Amino acid sequence: MSKPFSLYIHIPFCLHKCSYCNFNSYATAQIPERDYVAGLLSEFDYYISQPEWQNRAINTIYLGGGTPSLFSAAAITKLLTQIFKTTVVDDLVEISLEANPGTVTYDRLLGYHEAGVNRLSLGAQSFSVKVLAFLGRIHAPHHVEEAVAFAKSAGFNNISMDLIYGAPQQSLADLQYDLKEVLRLAPAHVSAYSLSLEKGTRLYKAWRKNLFSVPRDGQVIRQSHELVTVLEDNGYQRYEISNFARPHREARHNQAYWSGGDYLGLGAGAHSYLADTLPTPKRLGQRWSNVCDPAKYMEQATSRGQAVAFKEALSIKEAIFEFFFLGLRKITGVDLEEFEQRFGITADRVYGNAISLLNRGGFIKIEENRLKLSSKGLLVADSVMESFAAPKVNSAELSLKPTRQTLSPAEPVDACGLPQAKLPQAIGAEWKL
Numbered sequence: 001m002s003k004p005f006s007l008y009i010h011i012p013f014c015l016h017k018c019s020y021c022n023f024n025s026y027a028t029a030q031i032p033e034r035d036y037v038a039g040l041l042s043e044f045d046y047y048i049s050q051p052e053w054q055n056r057a058i059n060t061i062y063l064g065g066g067t068p069s070l071f072s073a074a075a076i077t078k079l080l081t082q083i084f085k086t087t088v089v090d091d092l093v094e095i096s097l098e099a100n101p102g103t104v105t106y107d108r109l110l111g112y113h114e115a116g117v118n119r120l121s122l123g124a125q126s127f128s129v130k131v132l133a134f135l136g137r138i139h140a141p142h143h144v145e146e147a148v149a150f151a152k153s154a155g156f157n158n159i160s161m162d163l164i165y166g167a168p169q170q171s172l173a174d175l176q177y178d179l180k181e182v183l184r185l186a187p188a189h190v191s192a193y194s195l196s197l198e199k200g201t202r203l204y205k206a207w208r209k210n211l212f213s214v215p216r217d218g219q220v221i222r223q224s225h226e227l228v229t230v231l232e233d234n235g236y237q238r239y240e241i242s243n244f245a246r247p248h249r250e251a252r253h254n255q256a257y258w259s260g261g262d263y264l265g266l267g268a269g270a271h272s273y274l275a276d277t278l279p280t281p282k283r284l285g286q287r288w289s290n291v292c293d294p295a296k297y298m299e300q301a302t303s304r305g306q307a308v309a310f311k312e313a314l315s316i317k318e319a320i321f322e323f324f325f326l327g328l329r330k331i332t333g334v335d336l337e338e339f340e341q342r343f344g345i346t347a348d349r350v351y352g353n354a355i356s357l358l359n360r361g362g363f364i365k366i367e368e369n370r371l372k373l374s375s376k377g378l379l380v381a382d383s384v385m386e387s388f389a390a391p392k393v394n395s396a397e398l399s400l401k402p403t404r405q406t407l408s409p410a411e412p413v414d415a416c417g418l419p420q421a422k423l424p425q426a427i428g429a430e431w432k433l
């Protein structure tokens with residue numbers, strides 16, 4: 001059997017749209033649970049019968065959103081049961097589900113656990129009433145504590161918590177209190193996002209009207225430093241720019257993304273990536289995304305098994321940048337030998353100037369043939385990554401032949417919020433070098 005892959009399932013429904021949210025999510029009181037599950041299963045059946053995905057085990061499943069915890073335990077059970085029936089699932093499969101603390105009950109969490117979900121990702125964001133109100137969250141701080149208690153009683157021993165810092169209403173003391181609460185509730189994993197203002201969100205519009213001002217650079221960097229210090233001092237290892245885990249509790253699903261593994265995305269706006277598994281001419285990987293609108297998605301997925309809106313094969317430059325961009329997110333960095341094996345050229349040859357400049361500036365370091373961000377580089381991670389955005393590639397030096405097959409060139413890849421967009425923003429990402 002060939003290499004296993006990861007499965008992402010997007011559930012785009014929420015009770016209320018948070019002020020900062022630019023994900024592909026829709027506030028609705030009427031969730032078309034049955035029809036949506038039917039679309040997901042029809043889409044899954046379609047892909048799993050294709051040669052690229054057939055006879056491959058699934059080793060991680062991630063139910064993200066939106067608010068997957070709005071779906072009943074019966075719906076999640078139906079979905080997972082059908083997936084387990086149709087394909088081989090790794091014995092040690094990691095199955096994560098994102099839950100909004102304001103939407104869970106003990107019974108519902110028990111049902112998810114019995115369905116096979118073994119990792120719960122709680123969108124705590126903050127334990128401050130004023131910060132939660134500013135973010136437009138539907139839950140109160142006590143809901144997080146209740147959700148953790150329900151989850152533990154239901155059998156979950158792998159709980160992750162999302163935190164936001166650098167919000168306009170958030171002081172350093174607020175963040176310190178958040179961290180104290182996190183340590184008290186002791187999740188196995190913490191993801192920490194610095195708040196970013198995304199166009200189209202309520203928050204962005206309010207900022208344009210000068211209804212609030214953003215925190216100063218120094219304040220956000222100080223919060224980031226506090227967060228890293230407190231978590232590391234308390235046994236959480238930082239293994240990715242914004243992710244911290246107790247030993248052996250790293251998120252395997254996200255690690256698969258950062259390591260360039262194949263993933264199949266189901267659901268409205270979901271993205272998929274397939275590496276170079278196709279025959280000659282060898283390709284550098286291809287990715288595609290589904291229509292964003294849930295109604296269109298359900299109609300297309302149910303009637304023809306797929307709802308693709310955009311598809312492209314990666315160019316050499318895109319593949320090289322993606323390798324660097326994803327690799328640098330990991331604290332262990334980019335494996336330079338793997339780079340050379342994959343692209344048939346050294347990273348120095350492609351990036352020589354950028355590498356030596358960043359190295360001299362102390363933003364990156366090279367240890368044991370791995371190129372990684374230094375502590376200084378971690379604070380300005382996005383800017384460092386931008387330095388790798390334009391690899392100097394002479395196609396004649398490479399044996400790879402990129403092909404491009406854009407189905408819908410007018411639609412940008414992240415038209416409705418990538419699953420990848422749910423990956424944390426770089427800590428201090430907004431600060432330029």
Ligand code: SF4
Binds near residue numbers: 023
């Ligand atoms: S942030 Fe999460 S809960 Fe809030 S609207 Fe977006 S997807 Fe829904």
